[in-house]
Amino acid sequence: MKLTTTRSQRTNPNARNYGLRSRNIVVAAKNALKEKFSAKANGFKTVQSNTNHFSQFASFVKSNYGVNDMRNITAQHVQAYGDHLSQRIDSGSLSAKSAHDYLSAVNSVIEQARGDNGVRVTASEAGIPNRSDISTVNKATSTQQHKHVVANVNERLSAQLDTQRELGLRFEEAAKFDAKSALDEANKTQQVTISDGTKGGRDRYVPITQQSQIDAIKGAADIQQSDRSMIPSNMSYAEYQQQSYRELSQHQNYHSHGERHAFAQHVYQNEWAKQSGVPDIKPPVVAGFDHGCRHHQYLAEKTQMTPNEAKAMDQEVRSIVAEQLGHSRIDITNYYLG
Incomplete structure (x- = not known):
């Protein structure tokens, strides 16, 4: 033939x-x-x-x-x-x-x-960083896009997306999140332990620093009711994931992982404000500067530090971001922050 x-x-x-x-x-x-x-x-x-x-x-x-x-x-x-x-x-x-x-x-x-490229999706459109693992495009879900999606999906998935944004959770972590227990822990200790669905099964601890985090956990707990997690008791994780993916696929250019990017950038800016006293310091992917020397110069100008001092502070802040994301490597922050 x-x-x-x-x-x-x-x-x-x-x-x-x-x-x-x-x-x-x-x-x-x-x-x-x-x-x-x-x-x-x-x-x-x-x-x-x-x-x-x-x-x-x-x-x-x-x-x-x-x-x-x-x-x-x-x-x-x-x-x-x-x-x-x-x-x-x-x-x-x-x-x-x-x-x-x-x-x-x-x-x-x-x-x-x-015979055409009618369904072609580029790596950038798919939320995938460039081959060097350093993002040059901001992949964080904007506040406006987040509000639009959570208003147009079922209430359980809506609550889950709120916890992904406020606590920096991966999809699986947010699905397996026991919001009722987390609410008690947050009120008592001002942090929550993320354990189910984590990378390598390793626990991590996310500080509670603002009311919006408590609101997100409480909203999820109200919907969870007697279930063990955000996954309905009559569904397996795979079934719930499939249902959620189908619903989210109706929202073009939306990636639930973008909520975790937004969290990482928020933590970065908050930590810089806390440690330098200067608000609104942006990571490279938001500020529009290349990763490395040019961004360190930007940080130095904003804080009146030397470039070397700014670089050292940047590494310290990134280590905090990595820890809250559940990673031991600082370089993973290049994926979120640039």
Whole structure:
């Protein structure tokens, strides 16, 4: 059989998986990549590696959205997958470079299958930092976007997103959050312990420094009622995650992980204000300066410190941010702060 090179050359281009000669979405993806190989648009090794990368996406959309036909894949599905990859970067299970490779494979396969780039999502749009792991684009969810989303999702998910923003929680941590116990702890000790769903199962402690944090925890506790966490007692975590992802996918360009970015930036600015007495000191990704010397110069000018003193203070503040995010490495803050 002569290999096709474009969608228009296929016998049934509007059939399941755009007529790529298989009902299996991963096999169809490999056939799409073989078309690109036939057109000399990629090499044989690329066919193999991109098929493997695409299979991860196929598993994600099937388990979370029940999608097993390329014709049903939307840009929202790819956006949600980008959010999933961002959370893997955060947890340390995936590098930014690998995340770029995974997303690139998805775009490559789907563009070839469809014959257009109608569902293409860039790494920046998906909330993935550049390959150096240093963000140059602010990925924090804005206050306006947060308010819009929480007003238009179910009340349980709305409360969960509030705790993600106020306490810096990952999606899994927020879903498994026992808000009722946390409310008691916060009122007694002015901190909350995050234990379920954490990276490596390691506890971390988030200080309670403002009323909005208490309000978010109380709102979640009121909805939790007799359940053990934010996950309804009649659902597994996987089922609740799938339901939530489906609902959030309706909000274009929204990533729940952006709430954690907002938290990290808030802690950074608050710590600088506390330690220097100067308000409104911004991290590189917000201030618009490159990570490193240019930002240290900005900090020095704002605080009347020397650049070396500003650099040392910046490292100290970043260590506090990293600790509250549940990381032992300061360099992870490059992902949130630039």
